[in-house]
Amino acid sequence: MASTDRPTRGAWAAGGNESELRISVPRLAIISDIHGNRVALEQVLRDCEVRNVDAIFCLGDIVGYGPEPAECLALVRSNCRLSIRGNHEDALLHPEVTKSWNPVARAGIAFARRTMSPDSLAFVGSLPSSFAISETLLGVHDSPVPTEDGMTYLRTKQDAAEAFGWFGERFCLVGHTHVPSCFTTGVKSARDSIGVTDVAEHDLHVHGHSVQGHSIQGHSIQGHSIQGHSIQGHSIQGHSIQGHGIVIELPKAGRSIINPGSVGQPRDRDPRASYAVLDIGRNLLELQRVEYDVAEVLRRSLAVGLPPIVGERLAMGA
Secondary structure: OOOOOOOOEOOOOOOOOHHHHHHHOOEEEEEOOOOOOHHHHHHHHHHHHHOOOOEEEEOOOOOOOOOOHHHHHHHHHHHOOEEOOOHHHHHHHOHHHHHHOOHHHHHHHHHHHHHOOHHHHHHHHHOOOEEEEOOOEEEEOOOOOOOOOOOOOOOOHHHHHHHHOOOOOOEEEOOOOOOOEEEEEOOOOOOOOOOHHHEEEEOOOOOOOOOOOOOEOOEOOOOOOOOOOOOOOOOEOOEEEEOOEEEEEOOOOOEEEEEOOOOOOOOOOOOOEEEEEEEOOOOEEEEEEEOOOHHHHHHHHHHOOOOOHHHHHHHHOO
8 A cells, every 4th residue: 555654765776775776777667557467568578678778667566457467476576676566466465455446456366366376475575665766766656645545646737746745856656547647847846836837747649549449369349450550650749759659858957757657458548568768867758669469468368267358458458
């Protein structure tokens, strides 16, 4: 669950002290909300290799919904320099919290608990709920705003304006919404008053890229097909598009809130896996989208007895 306690600075800076991490890891891949989707995660990890990233940070929700939670945990454990818990990891450790969840979400946690080894559960239990590194990075699953009522969603400029008042680091990394987003402000200190007009929201979507009501590779959703769908040739005003990625220049003197979207269950009507690369030295954010075999995830979900909607919604990016 979310905590009102601020994270300990420098904690979980695996492999070195704060200044060493800041200097030696200028390009970070940020992944979140994998949700047991091994097929998508493997494609994202391959994409990270060609992006020349120095480290991968995971913002939680590795498990839940999808058919291969244990395998995803193993991949995160071996590939991510740092990872934190999300609410689905909390539910894995404390299944009673799922009583208020919808049946599909409960089924995903129940399946994960049945298939998780004691070692995997111990790894989940060892994960922190947040991290802070020097004055550079803060990472949480949902929002830096403290709450006693579980997770909250950081979706709007109003949400961001409130959140900027709760951290002083240059970059705050969040997940949980399954939708990529970026908010920036020129207000340098959390102690200063911040209003909605002080916050800029950056568009991380290719306009017109929608797959509502489509299908993939023979698994029909309303009888359509999205095979071969491409975003090449599109443009976004004020930002550049490189291949399947969007690049945003972040303020050098301000602060930023970055949500990389979801690797394993995007909900922005784009079925491709979503993650981000933060180039700290160049003040650039690269939002990447990666295609993967959604039909194979649907097949694996049905094979282990998960509700069909688990795989079907992946095709719609919803």
